[in-house]
Amino acid sequence: QKEVEQNSGPLSVPEGAIASLNCTYSDRGSQSFFWYRQYSGKSPELIMSIYSNGDKEDGRFTAQLNKASQYVSLLIRDSQPSDSATYLCAVVLTGGGNKLTFGTGTQLKVEL
Amino acid sequence: AAGVIQSPRHLIKEKRETATLKCYPIPRHDTVYWYQQGPGQDPQFLISFYEKMQSDKGSIPDRFSAQQFSDYHSELNMSSLELGDSALYFCASSLGADPFYEQYFGPGTRLTVT
Numbered sequence: 001q002k003e004v005e006q007n008s009g010p011l012s013v014p015e016g017a018i019a020s021l022n023c024t025y026s027d028r029g030s031q032s033f034f035w036y037r038q039y040s041g042k043s044p045e046l047i048m049s050i051y052s053n054g055d056k057e058d059g060r061f062t063a064q065l066n067k068a069s070q071y072v073s074l075l076i077r078d079s080q081p082s083d084s085a086t087y088l089c090a091v092v093l094t095g096g097g098n099k100l101t102f103g104t105g106t107q108l109k110v111e112l
Numbered sequence: 113a114a115g116v117i118q119s120p121r122h123l124i125k126e127k128r129e130t131a132t133l134k135c136y137p138i139p140r141h142d143t144v145y146w147y148q149q150g151p152g153q154d155p156q157f158l159i160s161f162y163e164k165m166q167s168d169k170g171s172i173p174d175r176f177s178a179q180q181f182s183d184y185h186s187e188l189n190m191s192s193l194e195l196g197d198s199a200l201y202f203c204a205s206s207l208g209a210d211p212f213y214e215q216y217f218g219p220g221t222r223l224t225v226t
Contacts, residue, residue, distance in 0.1 A: 043200075103154065
C-alpha cells in the first residue's frame with residue numbers, strides 16, 4: 001500500500017463544472033499537505049498548501065483536509081480546458097524530514 | 113517573480129558516462145531538494161540540503177552525489193550512468209527546512225541515457 005493514494009483517473013468533467021480530486025494518506029501524524037498541478041513533461045506547480053482541518057480557498061481552488069479520516073481533497077470550480085493536467089497530492093510524512101511523498105496523481109480532463 | 117533555475121534543460125549521455133545537473137534556488141531560499149521522475153511515475157525524493165548541509169537522503173543510488181554551495185546553488189553528480197537513470201530530474205527550493213514551508217519546483221532537466 002502506497003503511503004499517499006490517489007485515483008489515477010482520468011477524471012472527465014465538462015467545462016464550467018466542479019472537479020473533485022481526492023487523496024488519502026496512511027501516516028496519521030502527517031501535518032503538511034500540498035496540491036501540485038503538472039502538465040505533461042513539465043514540472044509540478046504548487047496550487048495550494050493546507051495544514052489544518054477544514055477548508056482553504058484560493059480563487060477557483062478549495063483544499064479540504066480531514067485528519068481524522070486521513071483525507072485531503074481539492075475542488076476546482078468553473079473548470080476550464082486549461083485545467084486539464086495531472087494533479088499530484090503531496091504529504092510530508094512523520095519522521096520524513098521535510099521531503100514530499102507524492103501520490104501517483106489524478107489525470108483531469110476538462111471537456112468542451 | 114524569480115523561480116528555481118535548472119541547467120541544462122536537456123542532457124543526452126551514454127551508458128557509463130557522468131552527468132552534472134545544476135540548480136539555483138529562488139533568492140533567499142536556503143533549502144534545496146532533488147527529485148527524480150520516471151516516465152508515468154510520481155516524483156521520488158533523492159536528497160536535500162539545508163544551509164549547505166545534507167538534511168535528508170532518499171532513494172539515491174551510491175553512484176549519485178550532491179552538494180550545496182556557499183551561494184546555495186546545488187549540483188547533482190551522476191556517475192556510471194545506466195539506461196534506467198533516464199528521467200526528469202527536478203530541483204525544488206523552500207524558504208527553510210521546516211515541513212510547513214512550501215517547495216517550489218524548477219523546470220527540470222530531462223536526462224536521456226543511451
